Amino acid sequence: xxxxxxxxxxxxxxxxxxxxxxxxxxxxxxxxxxxxxxxxxxxxxxxxxxxxxxxxxxxxxxxxxxxxxxxxxxxxxxxxxxxxxxxxxxxxxxxxxxxxxxxxxxxxxxxxxxxxxxxxxxxxxxxxxxxxxxxxxxxxxxxxxxxxxxxxxxxxxxxxxxxxxxxxxxxxxxxxxxxxxxxxxxxxxxxxxxx
Numbered sequence: 421x422x423x424x425x426x427x428x429x430x431x432x433x434x435x436x437x438x439x440x441x442x443x444x445x446x447x448x449x450x451x452x453x454x455x456x457x458x459x460x461x462x463x464x465x466x467x468x469x470x471x472x473x474x475x476x477x478x479x480x481x482x483x484x485x486x487x488x489x490x491x492x493x494x495x496x497x498x499x500x501x502x503x504x505x506x507x508x509x510x511x512x513x514x515x516x517x518x519x520x521x522x523x524x525x526x527x528x529x530x531x532x533x534x535x536x537x538x539x540x541x542x543x544x545x546x547x548x549x550x551x552x553x554x555x556x557x558x559x560x561x562x563x564x565x566x567x568x569x570x571x572x573x574x575x576x577x578x579x580x581x582x583x584x585x586x587x588x589x590x591x592x593x594x595x596x597x598x599x600x601x602x603x604x605x606x607x608x609x610x611x612x613x614x615x
Contacts, residue, residue, distance in 0.1 A: 445470035467492040484609045494604035497533035537583040545574045
């Protein structure tokens with residue numbers, strides 16, 4: 421909640437770090453980055469995934485111009501414009517983006533893509549293991565419990581599920597199921613993948 425973080429940032433700068441990790445997003449993240457630039461803290465700054473959105477970049481203003489030293493963890497959907505047209509997922513992702521923006525009149529974000537992937541995963545699980553609606557006895561706790569268990573088993577054991585934000589292989593101990601997270605860099609007010 422502090423408005424002026426220059427004293428703390430100056431202490432960090434005095435330690436001559438190779439990089440700084442800032443676990444702050446939103447307005448506090450914008451404030452920290454502006455103040456870091458103001459005091460000349462000129463090292464790579466690593467941000468959380470929540471910063472990879474157009475509103476955050478817009479709020480940074482001139483701090484986001486040119487080739488910055490600002491990085492974040494990111495994924496495929498966050499840098500879709502920079503993905504080569506030869507990538508097989510790009511066409512499907514771009515169709516979803518256009519449909520979303522037309523329907524809702526607002527910019528598609530990474531969070532929208534993650535939400536889509538979560539719903540798509542659940543729908544695929546239901547289609548794969550649940551009986552048709554007309555064959556479900558909604559008064560039978562035993563049948564409903566079995567359907568829930570079958571869906572859970574499918575979700576926890578599905579391998580190589582290709583969705584928009586990545587390819588997922590989940591397990592009972594790994595409900596995330598993907599390592600398709602990379603690093604993105606802020607260049608000229610756009611997040612781009614780091615090779």
